[in-house]
Amino acid sequence: MKGFPDLPPLWLLLFMGLAWLLARFLPLVSGVDPLMQRLGVLLACVGVLFVFWAALWFWKKKTTIEPHHTPGTLIVEGPYRLSRNPIYLGMVLILSGQVLWLGALSPAFLIPLILAVLTVRFAVPEERALLEAFGEEGQAYLKATRRWL
Template sequence: MPKTLDLPPVWLLGCLVLAWLQKTALPLGLGFGPVWADLLGGLLVGGGVLLLVLALLEMRRQRTTFMPHEEPGRLVTSGVFRLSRNPIYLGDVMILAGFILFWDAVPSLALLPIYVWLLEKRFIEPEEGRLRRKFLAEFRKYEKQTRRWL
């Protein structure tokens, strides 16, 4: 896949399209109830977007790239990066989960572990490898202090 298309938002969009198609073409009526699903879905989408924005702002403040295939200029450990080494990806997963709940596409919840696995294999592991090589002891310390997801 070309690197211009091999980006987490593209994979997220693909998963969202699959969940929407499942909800539209094959509704199975396995819902959690409209009030709870809408509330929880909205909170997850809103929280995911907020997490993404805070992480991107922190990376911009630190003057480093947020593009997954590029060499990082700095190791960002402040802001939301104190809570998670991957707040942008965590935000993506929250957005996917939120839309699945909001759309009442319960069978599409199976996309969540697939999407997490894809993020880890295609993006997180290579990124952490670059960070480990470039920032050596500083990254090892950060890695021990801060969990990958939460």
């Protein structure tokens, strides 16, 4: 896909659109449960907060947030103590919240799929970039902190 901006938020939007389409036209099992919808909204809100909390650290450290760019600083504080990919984790929480809110089974299959896309297209290449940019310090961080949780 030459010319396609390969950015995680665009992938999230794509998956959210697919979730809506699946819930609307191929729900498999559906049922709106107000408790599940509230849980979905809560999960999505936690995901949004996680994304912003993690993004704030890029601003604090004055380094690029764009994937596929060489990192200027190794961030190991804040949410990066819990996960090497808190922004992507937040995106998975947002999609998971939407799936609960939609109340259909079919979109649930998208959750492991977005995890795979974010891992292969972004997390693994970023880990290689961290190793190249920060050597032993990067290796220590990768060893000490889980990819997801």
